[in-house]
Amino acid sequence: MIRPRRSLLFMPGSNARALEKARLLPADGLILDLEDAVAPDAKDTARDQIAAAVAAKGYGKREILVRINALDTAWWQDDLAMAAKASPDGILVPKVSTVEDIATVGNKLAELGADPAIRVWIMIETARGVLHAEELAAQKHDPKSRLDGFVFGPNDISRETGIRMLPGRSTMLPMITKCVLAARVHGLIALDGPYSDIGNVDGLAEECAQARDLGFDGKTLIHPGQIDACNAAFTPPAEDVAQARKILAAFDHPDNQGRGAIQLDGRMVERLHAEIARKTIAIADAIETSGR
Numbered sequence: 001m002i003r004p005r006r007s008l009l010f011m012p013g014s015n016a017r018a019l020e021k022a023r024l025l026p027a028d029g030l031i032l033d034l035e036d037a038v039a040p041d042a043k044d045t046a047r048d049q050i051a052a053a054v055a056a057k058g059y060g061k062r063e064i065l066v067r068i069n070a071l072d073t074a075w076w077q078d079d080l081a082m083a084a085k086a087s088p089d090g091i092l093v094p095k096v097s098t099v100e101d102i103a104t105v106g107n108k109l110a111e112l113g114a115d116p117a118i119r120v121w122i123m124i125e126t127a128r129g130v131l132h133a134e135e136l137a138a139q140k141h142d143p144k145s146r147l148d149g150f151v152f153g154p155n156d157i158s159r160e161t162g163i164r165m166l167p168g169r170s171t172m173l174p175m176i177t178k179c180v181l182a183a184r185v186h187g188l189i190a191l192d193g194p195y196s197d198i199g200n201v202d203g204l205a206e207e208c209a210q211a212r213d214l215g216f217d218g219k220t221l222i223h224p225g226q227i228d229a230c231n232a233a234f235t236p237p238a239e240d241v242a243q244a245r246k247i248l249a250a251f252d253h254p255d256n257q258g259r260g261a262i263q264l265d266g267r268m269v270e271r272l273h274a275e276i277a278r279k280t281i282a283i284a285d286a287i288e289t290s291g292r
Contacts, residue, residue, distance in 0.1 A: 002282040003063060004028045004290055005189060005218040006234035007227050010067070012037035013046030019053045026292045027227050029063035031220065034079050035070070035094050043075050047082050054086040061290050065121060067092040071101055080105065084114035090148060095156065096122035097129045099139060106144045120146040125153025125193075127161050130175045133182035140186045149189035151220055152179050155196065167203065169210065180215045192219040198226065208233035231292065241284045244277035 008029040011018050014037070022030050032053065038046045050066060053059075066088045068079035072095075083091050093105055105120055124130060139145040154172055158165050163172065176192075183190035192211035195204050208230050211219050219230050236244075247264065251274050256262050261270045 002279075002286050004234075004283065004287045004292070005063065005191065006287075007218060007221055007230040008063070008065065008191060009221045009224065009227060010037060010194065013050040013053075013066075014038045014042040016049055019049060021224075023058050023060075025224050025227060026231065027062065027221070027224075028218065028231070028290065028292065029065065029089075030059060031065045031067050031092055032088070033067045034075070035067050043069070043078075047079060051082050051086045054088050063090070064088040065090040065092045067094060070095040071104060077108070080108055081112055084109055084112040084118065087115050087118060089117075090119040090121050092121045092123065092151060094123045094153070095126055095129070096124070096136065097126045098132065099135060102136065102139045102145050102147060106142075106146055109146065110144065116146075118146065119148035121149040121151060121189075122147065123151045123153045123156075124179050125156035127157065130157065130178060133179045134185060137182040137186040137188055140188055147188065149191065150179055150183045151191045152176060152193045152216075154193045169207070173214075176214055184215065189217050190215065192216040194220050194222045195226065196222065198223045201229065205229050205233065235287055236280050236284045240280055244280040244284075247273055247277040248281070 005028055007027045008031050009022070009025065009027040010031045010033050011022050013019070013032050013034050019032065032050045034043060034046050034050065054064060054066070066083040066086070068083060068091060069075040071093070080091065091105070093101070096102060102120070102122065109118065122136065124133060124136070129136065137150065140147045154165060154169070157163065157175065165172070169176070180190050195207045197203055204226055208219055212233050218234050221227060221230060247269055250256060250262055250264050250269070261268050
């Protein structure tokens with residue numbers, strides 16, 4: 001099933017007002033957070049509030065992920081137990097670096113009797129995680145892993161490695177490309193990390209466009225004010241959708257059945273363009289169905 005994932009907004013689980021407000025926001029998905037946005041003494045409260053929010057099922061068609069704490073903390077098992085019971089669409093695991101990390105989460109979910117529909121997403125935000133991106137992505141083929149997607153985490157990578165976050169992200173491009181390619185090879189969704197300068201509207205728009213052009217399916221966000229720009233960047237333009245429908249119609253014409261390439265509007269169009277067209281239309285239709 002293709003669903004729009006243009007914008008996934010982090011919401012602190014400790015902020016009850018934010019969790020309520022999220023019901024009305026035009027984001028394609030929400031990441032209810034137990035990690036960075038929640039202070040240590042608020043973890044229990046956040047866990048209870050997220051459980052109640054997910055159980056209430058008040059977020060409509062939005063995709064709901066719960067970000068647990070990292071596997072090297074004292075909180076992750078309680079987080080995972082809550083999420084397994086609450087049954088969001090997915091669980092986002094931060095700082096995943098090894099295949100064993102993925103297996104640990106998958107095995108624990110099985111032990112908890114979690115609904116098989118709950119998927120696992122992992123954050124690639126360590127040097128080791130980047131270096132082993134394809135090995136991690138390959139776990140998609142193990143049903144026990146439940147693995148569905150990557151979220152690129154530039155801030156933690158920068159902190160760990162000393163690689164600076166510069167405008168345009170030239171220092172990060174090799175790592176970003178490696179992670180996107182690994183995700184695509186193994187059929188994972190790939191989301192870009194957040195843009196931290198929430199007051200820089202132009203910078204946000206540029207980074208959203210860059211993320212789209214680098215092949216990401218969407219972007220994670222840290223402020224509701226970033227949603228519209230992100231949705232705009234990842235929404236296929238109307239003219240692209242119209243052209244995609246024209247390409248499919250041309251290949252469906254009886255005269256073109258079985259042809260690998262055809263002429264359309266004075267240029268050669270191949271079957272690979274038809275595949276791209278189908279994806280464009282599917283995403284556009286999913287966005288229209290979502291009402292956002």
